[in-house]
Amino acid sequence: MKTKIILVGGFLGAGKTTLLWEAASKLGQIGKQVGLITNDQASELVDTVFLEHTDTTVSEVNGSCFCCNFPGFTEAIKHITEKKAVDVIIAEPVGSCTDLSATILQPLKHKFAEKLSVAPLSVLVDPEQLADVLDARMSGLHMSAVYILRKQLEEADLIVINKTDLLSPEAVTTLKKRTAEEWPLAKVHAISAKNGEGLENWLNEVMQSSEAGTHLAEVDYDIYAEGEAALGWLNTTVKLQSQFANWDIFAENLLNALSQRFEALNAAVGHVKLLVKTDNGFVIGNITGPKNFLNIRGSAGEAKEAKMTLNARAQMEPDTLQAIILEEISKAGENDITADFLALKCLKPGRPNPTYRYDHIVG
Numbered sequence: 382m383k384t385k386i387i388l389v390g391g392f393l394g395a396g397k398t399t400l401l402w403e404a405a406s407k408l409g410q411i412g413k414q415v416g417l418i419t420n421d422q423a424s425e426l427v428d429t430v431f432l433e434h435t436d437t438t439v440s441e442v443n444g445s446c447f448c449c450n451f452p453g454f455t456e457a458i459k460h461i462t463e464k465k466a467v468d469v470i471i472a473e474p475v476g477s478c479t480d481l482s483a484t485i486l487q488p489l490k491h492k493f494a495e496k497l498s499v500a501p502l503s504v505l506v507d508p509e510q511l512a513d514v515l516d517a518r519m520s521g522l523h524m525s526a527v528y529i530l531r532k533q534l535e536e537a538d539l540i541v542i543n544k545t546d547l548l549s550p551e552a553v554t555t556l557k558k559r560t561a562e563e564w565p566l567a568k569v570h571a572i573s574a575k576n577g578e579g580l581e582n583w584l585n586e587v588m589q590s591s592e593a594g595t596h597l598a599e600v601d602y603d604i605y606a607e608g609e610a611a612l613g614w615l616n617t618t619v620k621l622q623s624q625f626a627n628w629d630i631f632a633e634n635l636l637n638a639l640s641q642r643f644e645a646l647n648a649a650v651g652h653v654k655l656l657v658k659t660d661n662g663f664v665i666g667n668i669t670g671p672k673n674f675l676n677i678r679g680s681a682g683e684a685k686e687a688k689m690t691l692n693a694r695a696q697m698e699p700d701t702l703q704a705i706i707l708e709e710i711s712k713a714g715e716n717d718i719t720a721d722f723l724a725l726k727c728l729k730p731g732r733p734n735p736t737y738r739y740d741h742i743v744g
Contacts, residue, residue, distance in 0.1 A: 391505035393476035393651030394669030416461035448484035451736035486594030487739035501538030521649035525608035536598035613702035628681035651694030
């Protein structure tokens with residue numbers, strides 16, 4: 382029995398991690414064993430910490446994207462399948478990654494046909510960013526970052542418009558129609574990963590279809606590299622201590638402060654994610670989209686100690702991003718909270734250099 386592998390690409394802030402969580406939950410409800418793979422340019426990843434709270438096996442590929450570390454990606458698949466028998470593996474590439482059909486799907490079909498059944502490439506997209514791209518607006522992003530977003534949509538087998546809970550039914554219909562006209566090689570789905578609307582239809586398609594990587598995009602790697610390098614990337618894990626703090630309030634205050642700082646600088650945000658965990662539970666929050674939409678859920682409650690993992694992707698130099706993050710973490714505690722940084726990485730991604738890049742479709 383082959384393991385189904387589902388790649389869910391899409392630009393930063395599209396909602397991929399929420400989709401993985403909900404998809405794993407729904408598949409588990411029908412008796413499927415699921416593994417998840419996360420990916421980032423550095424370790425200390427909020428997505429991994431969050432997804433480890435599911436009943437699934439989670440593996441992380443960090444330090445490079447899947448395409449630039451194909452052996453690391455396949456090792457993550459092996460780690461999951463050797464740990465337990467799984468029916469499905471869902472993998473989430475780096476949000477600024479494209480050219481996945483040529484560098485991931487074709488090699489998987491060529492080298493692992495006996496073990497893996499590769500699902501159609503799904504590309505998740507934020508509806509506001511999608512509308513901006515269709516209207517030839519930049520959505521606040523560097524023009525080379527917009528190039529990446531367009532290339533992600535161009536190579537998709539399935540374009541999945543997320544966050545339909547924020548749109549009227551009429552707006553969803555119009556956006557689906559315009560998307561299908563712009564990218565006619567892809568089938569278009571509209572879902573809300575948050576409330577589950579449309580999720581079952583998408584899941585049925587990726588589980589049943591093996592029409593994966595049906596076309597390739599032409600990608601200019603100079604523009605691609607420039608688009609990734611336009612963003613500063615920061616990952617940190619922090620031990621927080623206080624006499625007694627409400628960590629839900631701390632998390633919300635910190636995200637609001639960061640949103641205001643980025644807005645004041647007119648700096649586009651790919652995403653800011655944080656997860657604060659105590660013995661009582663965890664609170665997870667993020668800032669996404671052109672308008673720095675804030676979403677927060679869960680509860681870490683009140684406690685003397687907490688552990689926070691925070692990831693930020695914003696259009697600025699890494700040194701500037703780090704200074705803002707450190708300053709706002711310090712201010713959020715209002716002198717009552719001490720922060721001990723267990724790990725801190727801030728960087729600008731290097732030029733993509735894929736392990737494989739196929740120039741043809743593998744049958």
